[in-house]
Amino acid sequence: MTAILKTEHLSHRYASTWAIRDINIEIAQSGIVGLLGSNGAGKSTTMNIICGVLNQTEGNVFINGIDLRKNPEEAKKQIGFLPQNPPLYTDLTIDEYLTFCAHLRLIEKNKIRSAVEEAKERCSLGHFSTRLIKNLSGGYRQRVGIAQAIIHKPKLVVMDEPTNGLDPNQLIEARKLIRDIAIEHSVLLSSHILSEINLLCKEIIMIESGRMVFSDSMDAFNNYVQSKAILLRMDNPPAKTEIVKVPGVTQVDVLSEKQYRVYFDGSPEEVTDRLITASVEQGWKIKEIGPDKGLLDDVFKQLSSQSPQ
Missing domain, CATH: 3.40.50.300 (P-loop containing nucleotide triphosphate hydrolases)
Known part of the structure; x- marks a missing residue:
């Protein structure tokens, strides 16, 4: 073609x-x-x-x-x-x-x-x-x-x-x-x-x-750089101190009344599973969970800083 x-x-x-x-x-x-x-x-x-x-x-x-x-x-x-x-x-x-x-x-x-x-x-x-x-x-x-x-x-x-x-x-x-x-x-x-x-x-x-x-x-x-943050939207969000207690979570930013950005160390799959488990046990009612696409800026910066070959 x-x-x-x-x-x-x-x-x-x-x-x-x-x-x-x-x-x-x-x-x-x-x-x-x-x-x-x-x-x-x-x-x-x-x-x-x-x-x-x-x-x-x-x-x-x-x-x-x-x-x-x-x-x-x-x-x-x-x-x-x-x-x-x-x-x-x-x-x-x-x-x-x-x-x-x-x-x-x-x-x-x-x-x-x-x-x-x-x-x-x-x-x-x-x-x-x-x-x-x-x-x-x-x-x-x-x-x-x-x-x-x-x-x-x-x-x-x-x-x-x-x-x-x-x-x-x-x-x-x-x-x-x-x-x-x-x-x-x-x-x-x-x-x-x-x-x-x-x-x-x-x-x-x-x-x-x-x-x-x-x-x-x-x-x-x-996927060029692994995202180190998860976006979390809940119908019944807890205090962010409760989310920080989840193993692997390092920091939580409140974006709106029901939306949080959760930073983590380790495997994103494991942290996601732990957040879902905590949500079920404590009634947070997660409606959306996934990688923070806003952090594509990190990819942009990393690629921009590369020396041309």
């Missing part, structure tokens, strides 16, 4: 400084792949090269088997790009803007209207067709940005921090939309927020100081 995206030894230098070095990525199917890294790690440079905005110093990019450098026009037909700040003409209506984008994407004239309607439907924009973009909320502007990225039905959709700056309700809607798009497209999603990547992605690539330091499944990333 031809990879939808493949980069080989991708490197780029600004003056005398390498922004990225020897980046090798391969995406073979639809779904969401996270591109994770701290600010300045090289994520935007990598995405700009993949989308043909920037020419690499070294290496190759193939989009659905097409060499981006040798055949840029054909390769770019396979790419949809949502930059961190969507490229919107705010004095146009949604219909006018998407029609303009369809022309830019060289969609056949007799198919432009249907392409615009389909993109609006997928992004739930139909009821705002004639509204000026400048009068839309931040969440709906982001939807318009996503619509322009998928209007030509590309194989690969690249999104740079697509949920940045959205309020909680807009975040939920944007995540659902991204998941829906990933059913038919491969999505490369960049973020510096671990929780966002964890919620959306099954595969993850991490870049730090311009180098790849991790490329594997989200589960493998979560």
Whole structure:
């Protein structure tokens, strides 16, 4: 099967400084792949090269088997790009803007209207067709940005921090939309927020100081460093001094009236079993127990501190 995206030894230098070095990525199917890294790690440079905005110093990019450098026009037909700040003409209506984008994407004239309607439907924009973009909320502007990225039905959709700056309700809607798009497209999603990547992605690539330091499944990333804390939610929580009495428990933080973070030494399975036993014996009524995903920051720090090989 031809990879939808493949980069080989991708490197780029600004003056005398390498922004990225020897980046090798391969995406073979639809779904969401996270591109994770701290600010300045090289994520935007990598995405700009993949989308043909920037020419690499070294290496190759193939989009659905097409060499981006040798055949840029054909390769770019396979790419949809949502930059961190969507490229919107705010004095146009949604219909006018998407029609303009369809022309830019060289969609056949007799198919432009249907392409615009389909993109609006997928992004739930139909009821705002004639509204000026400048009068839309931040969440709906982001939807318009996503619509322009998928209007030509590309194989690969690249999104740079697509949920940045959205309020909680807009975040939920944007995540659902991204998941829906990933059913038919491969999505490369960049973020510096671990929780966002964890919620959306099954595969993850991490870049730090311009180098790849991790490329594997989200589960493998979560398990890279054994979590030393458990989240515990109970209907009838005891005083935290009672939880500390459980063998292996070293510290307890109260997160809310019914939710605790429990730190421990030793085997997580053994401590979990002891907590469940104590709950049954003392009537704590545990409703949820599991590793604290918030401590993925520890994994991020450990990987970030690795010296590039």
